[in-house]
Amino acid sequence: MLFDTHAHMDDRAFDADREELLSSLPGKGIGLLMNPGCSLTSSQNACALARRYDFIYAAVGSHPDAADEVDAVVLEEYRKLCKGNPKVKAIGEIGLDYHYEDIPRDIQQKAFRAQMALAKERKLPVIVHEREAHEDGCKIVEEFPEVTGVFHCYSGSAEMAKWLVSRGWYIGFTGVLTFKNARKAVETAQAIPLDRIVLETDCPYMSPEPFRGKRNDPGRLYRMAEKLAQIRGLSVEEVQAATMENGKRLYRI
Numbered sequence: 001m002l003f004d005t006h007a008h009m010d011d012r013a014f015d016a017d018r019e020e021l022l023s024s025l026p027g028k029g030i031g032l033l034m035n036p037g038c039s040l041t042s043s044q045n046a047c048a049l050a051r052r053y054d055f056i057y058a059a060v061g062s063h064p065d066a067a068d069e070v071d072a073v074v075l076e077e078y079r080k081l082c083k084g085n086p087k088v089k090a091i092g093e094i095g096l097d098y099h100y101e102d103i104p105r106d107i108q109q110k111a112f113r114a115q116m117a118l119a120k121e122r123k124l125p126v127i128v129h130e131r132e133a134h135e136d137g138c139k140i141v142e143e144f145p146e147v148t149g150v151f152h153c154y155s156g157s158a159e160m161a162k163w164l165v166s167r168g169w170y171i172g173f174t175g176v177l178t179f180k181n182a183r184k185a186v187e188t189a190q191a192i193p194l195d196r197i198v199l200e201t202d203c204p205y206m207s208p209e210p211f212r213g214k215r216n217d218p219g220r221l222y223r224m225a226e227k228l229a230q231i232r233g234l235s236v237e238e239v240q241a242a243t244m245e246n247g248k249r250l251y252r253i
């Protein structure tokens, strides 16, 4: 069985067939699934899904795209969602995204720091979204040595991944790993210890080959496992077992 360590099943893209899709996942080899929040509303929806499905866990947090909503009231709502809910296993997804910059960098950094502080307080791991912000992302990581977690949909260098791993972090790979031009992701997947790698779909985005550009869903995670097995010279079964263990260790399940 596989662990989809990052799947947005609360996304609108699944409104028409969410229940049908979720019910079909155990039969498609998905044993566990982490649904991170992207905003307060999305975090509440993730928690509701985790309550209804045994194999689903939730994380709560505001994505850099929603960083401007993060204030004391929202942080208190996240605190409440964590307390007394054993299915909430992480704070996320949080971080920095300098690609579009619809939200100014200083607001993104402030929200990232506030949610890292919440993770420290709640003693929970974090799910970090970091795009084109490698330097500032690592700087904030260094400010919170007690907090670790996963850099999801990893887009940094192999060197940076080794640095994160040395500090106790995990690295998440999506369908990007299967793209023809995925040199950096493949290099990173070769360079770091197997016990620090987790697999994710980041659905409905990031569909692997040969489904690139289509709506992604957790049933396609096997493509990432096949590719990682090829990269590391392992059997698909070995990759399944290792990444399942890693995901459980990461989220303390």
Ligand code: NI
Residues within 6 Å of the ligand: 006, 008, 036, 093, 202
């Ligand atoms: Ni995501």
